[in-house]
Amino acid sequence: MIYLILGGLILLVLVTAGRAGRPVRIRREWRFASGTGALACLVAAAYLGVREAWLPALALVAIGLSLAGTTRFNPRVNPRAGRGEAPPPRREAMSLAEARSILGVSPQAGREEIQAAYSRLMRMAHPDKGGTSGLAAQLNAARDRLLGG
Template sequence: MIFLILGCLVLLVLVTVGRSGKPLRIRREWRFISAATSIATLTGAAYLAFREAWIPAVLLLGVAVSLMGSARVNLRRRAPAPSSLREPMSAEEARSILGVGADASAAEIQAAYTRLMRMAHPDKGGTSGLASQLNAARDRLLPK
């Protein structure tokens, strides 16, 4: 019985540490594992309650509720602020993103943009954030 109580306390400490600062739940699978563990912990709490072991049952119930809460945490990061709210990109930043020098011609800038966009386009396995940075850099260096 003492091992069950100690195990519950260790699990409670791990869950509490996981909620503070940098979480222990790095991967998306944490939600599934947390929900499955919560169900198992609720089952254990019900079993102990039927056997009239109230203190361990209440401890397990607390751990289960904590795990249920962490299973509902959305791990997706917030979307970056729209570009209209950010400061405009400087010409130096745009040149460093495209990898061109200060004396690059319009054709060189367009060639660098095209080469990088082939790799960074979301349809080719790139990210939309990187593609939007490339677009902003091109628009900054090549005014319409």
């Protein structure tokens, strides 16, 4: 039993030291599993505390608190995205060549051809149709750049 406790403490120290320099980004499913594990560790610690097994109880409290810390809300995730996606990065103004490349139109394309290409691509890339919000934003920016709107 003592080897299990020592191994857990060493693992806890290594995990804590490894994440000290960078923020933890955990998906929603792992947050749920981490929260469940934290709850299980804290309940087991309470049980061992009642039975007066103080050393294992303290080790489980430490592990449970560490797991509970990983279930925290990540403020850099866009809460309006709905799927836990990070907001698209801010970019400078798009060049005309880049906008044409994104929409797949030639430099001589007219307003109707640009709008048709945008509509065709947006039907496939819209977030409601399984696309990503980042790609839809790029298509919107390319259309706005080419049409001047």
